[in-house]
Amino acid sequence: MSDYSVRFLRPDEHRAASDLFRATLHVAAPSDDEWERSQHAYQPGRTLGVFDTGLIGTARSIDAELTVPGGKRVPVAAVTGVGVRADRTRRGVLTAMMGTQLRDLAARGVPLAALYATEGAIYGRYGYGPATRTRGYRVDRRRAVLRDEVPAGGEIELLTLEPALERLPGIYAALPHTAPGMMTRPPYWWPGFERHARRSMTPISTAVHHGPDGPDGFVVYTVVRSHSEDPDTLDVLSLHSASSEAFAGLWRFLLGVDLVDTISAADRPLDEPTELLFTDPTRCRPAAGHDHSTWLRLVDVEAALAAREYQGDPVVIEVSDPVLEANSGRYRVSPEGVVPTGEPAGLRLGVDALAMLYLGTWRASALAGTGLVQPVEPKAVAAADELFRTDVSAWCGTFF
Numbered sequence: 001m002s003d004y005s006v007r008f009l010r011p012d013e014h015r016a017a018s019d020l021f022r023a024t025l026h027v028a029a030p031s032d033d034e035w036e037r038s039q040h041a042y043q044p045g046r047t048l049g050v051f052d053t054g055l056i057g058t059a060r061s062i063d064a065e066l067t068v069p070g071g072k073r074v075p076v077a078a079v080t081g082v083g084v085r086a087d088r089t090r091r092g093v094l095t096a097m098m099g100t101q102l103r104d105l106a107a108r109g110v111p112l113a114a115l116y117a118t119e120g121a122i123y124g125r126y127g128y129g130p131a132t133r134t135r136g137y138r139v140d141r142r143r144a145v146l147r148d149e150v151p152a153g154g155e156i157e158l159l160t161l162e163p164a165l166e167r168l169p170g171i172y173a174a175l176p177h178t179a180p181g182m183m184t185r186p187p188y189w190w191p192g193f194e195r196h197a198r199r200s201m202t203p204i205s206t207a208v209h210h211g212p213d214g215p216d217g218f219v220v221y222t223v224v225r226s227h228s229e230d231p232d233t234l235d236v237l238s239l240h241s242a243s244s245e246a247f248a249g250l251w252r253f254l255l256g257v258d259l260v261d262t263i264s265a266a267d268r269p270l271d272e273p274t275e276l277l278f279t280d281p282t283r284c285r286p287a288a289g290h291d292h293s294t295w296l297r298l299v300d301v302e303a304a305l306a307a308r309e310y311q312g313d314p315v316v317i318e319v320s321d322p323v324l325e326a327n328s329g330r331y332r333v334s335p336e337g338v339v340p341t342g343e344p345a346g347l348r349l350g351v352d353a354l355a356m357l358y359l360g361t362w363r364a365s366a367l368a369g370t371g372l373v374q375p376v377e378p379k380a381v382a383a384a385d386e387l388f389r390t391d392v393s394a395w396c397g398t399f400f
């Protein structure tokens with residue numbers, strides 16, 4: 001069967017979308033109690049459904065803001081909940097949903113969309129590109145010793161789950177966005193966090209760091225004790241800090257948690273200096289399989305490009321967009337601003353490759369070496385390296 005229709009769902013249809021999405025991930029449908037809470041993750045008017053004889057596909061988003069290089073916060077659709085029923089895959093259902101969703105975002109003036117992909121081969125065709133890189137590491141808690149010069153940090157307040165659920169939204173909202181790619185956590189984000197926390201087999205703890213002006217960092221973690229030869233592990237689920245004092249204070253606390261051999265942290269910023277806290281930096285070792293890119297999509301290329309800052313000489317880029325044709329064209333990008341232009345292009349690239357440059361994660365020269373960027377004028381590649389360069393590694397730090 002190939003006839004289907006795509007439309008935004010009514011709130012009373014959200015539960016069916018949730019059941020379908022979970023089934024596509026091979027996860028059981030929520031109980032009534034669980035749905036009572038997790039329904040609040042569904043922002044009205046943002047969930048798509050595809051129907052033939054019944055619901056066969058779904059995708060949704062929530063409205064948030066993403067920090068771009070230079071510090072501006074730009075509206076972003078945080079896309080999630082994408083799934084197609086297993087007996088209806090590979091007949092264009094996802095393509096239909098992605099097209100409808102992107103056209104809706106463009107019509108509503110949302111310049112960016114972002115997502116986390118289950119598989120890296122899916123979203124490039126819709127103009128998304130991997131726009132952040134992260135790393136994971138493991139700290140040998142019993143042998144890691146903080147260097148004398150490491151800041152002492154402030155008071156730590158330990159919260160169990162209920163007070164954490166109450167206070168974390170306010171604490172997170174007040175923290176500065178220290179990296180491009182960081183995202184606000186709107187009210188529709190927190191029910192997902194709560195669902196994961198409540199499903200955890202081990203208790204979820206939150207340590208809040210207090211600086212001179214109040215809470216300025218937190219770490220959410222859980223400890224998994226192995227009861228065997230394997231190490232007892234503290235998993236860092238989320239760690240955000242407003243300053244190096246708060247960062248050091250949180251690590252000082254983590255190193256002091258008893259009955260832990262290893263502290264494991266995934267999806268951390270590339271330039272986070274954790275190993276430099278220790279007298280022996282090799283007590284912090286890279287961990288495999290902990291790199292989770294945030295995929296970004298410039299929905300309105302001109303508006304998105306204009307929202308960030310640049311340095312160096314102007315470059316004319318020629319962008320091709322396979323889904324939102326209006327984005328295809330040439331743009332003169334410079335520290336003074338971004339304008340559509342008829343001037344000859346210095347380099348050509350797809351809108352997916354543009355997303356890879358946008359937060360400063362990848363250099364134009366690296367993309368040129370892989371064919372993702374096509375240089376027209378050789379000097380333009382070096383100029384684009386400088387133009388899009390950022391001082392701080394892009395990092396989202398918020399999974400959705």
Ligand SMILES: CC(=O)SCCNC(=O)CCNC(=O)[C@H](O)C(C)(C)COP(=O)(O)OP(=O)(O)OC[C@H]1O[C@@H](n2cnc3c(N)ncnc32)[C@H](O)[C@@H]1OP(=O)(O)O
Pocket residue numbers: 024025079080081082083084085088089090091092093094095096115116117118119121122
């Ligand atoms: C942001 C998130 O929520 S990520 C979660 C994504 N969901 C899942 O992983 C759940 C399990 N998978 C699924 O539900 C489906 O397979 C989906 C959503 C990934 C794809 O849906 P489909 O309706 O099959 O995709 P559709 O038929 O539109 O495919 C379009 C193209 O993408 C390709 N494609 C689709 N899925 C994949 C994949 N997993 N790997 C590689 N290529 C893929 C298709 O082959 C097709 O290529 P073509 O245009 O060259 O023919």
